[in-house]
Amino acid sequence: MAAYTITDINNILKGELIGHTDQHIDGPEELLNAKCNHITFIGSNKYAKLWAESKACAAIINNNLTVEPSDNRALIKVKNADLAMAKLLELFNPETPGFETDIHPTAVIDKTATIGNSCKIGANCYVGKNVVLGNHVILYPNVCVFDETTIGNNSIVWSGTVIRERCIIGSYCIFHTNVSIGADGFGYRPSDNGKGLVKIPQIGNVIIGDYVEIGANSCVDRAKFSSTIIGNGCKIDNLVQIAHNSVMGQFCIMAGHSGLAGSVTLGDGVIIGGSASIKDHTTIESGATVGAGSGVMNNVKAGETVLGYPAQNARDMLKQWVAVRRFMKNQ
Structure with missing residues (x-):
């Protein structure tokens, strides 16, 4: 792994260098786990007090914090330590697994498929009839892309994804291992005689915009008719369920174990916390936030934060929790 001086790193981050260290830095690390060859990060006062205990030779810190350098230990002050950390992690990011051949001889590619320039297709992949892969698409081993699907330029699909x-997949997307895109939506109705369930055919598709990232073992179901849609720039964590006919606006975030039931609509910039559940046919307007573990039963207004089960306005829910706590103390 490459090593850098503190000056090299500050030239990349363009921060304010305070103090100096002659130690070469060969990686980032958490404050208390860092060694003398590591750089660390301080984004709040909660962690600033741990700087004195850390063995790191350098730290990237928010410029509104009061932290002092020490002997052979330097600080780089920046506007946002989290964003600076993202730049630094790119610098130290190891190379992804390579391909000995662009298209592995065990890959099965239908003769009607269109493969763009500089694509890489790993071992045991399947590419079906009339599939179109844009330029620089990467399919890691054991990926299946079924008939008439389109994947845009520079998208990466990791192993086990179907x-x-x-x-229709946009450009610059990343699908991590074992993602499922376009499986049947969950639709059943009781039969006329009341003795069984009738499966509702799901004949729609999934449309995913550009720069979408979907975490491992997440599922996006196809629509009953029309399309399940994920807008540009959405980021979806591991183990997330997005049901049939749901529509996500641009730049939404869904944390792990959260889920949208059928025909949910999210505006732009909506944040769904971990393990939150959204009832079918619900609309969450742009800029709203759903707290972790919440259950949304009704529409949520733009910019509102909701908490609880069933979810309510965050301030109202916190007042209820305080009232219940006081009541319990007085019993």
């Missing part, structure tokens, strides 16, 4: 028929 993309069902007729899906």
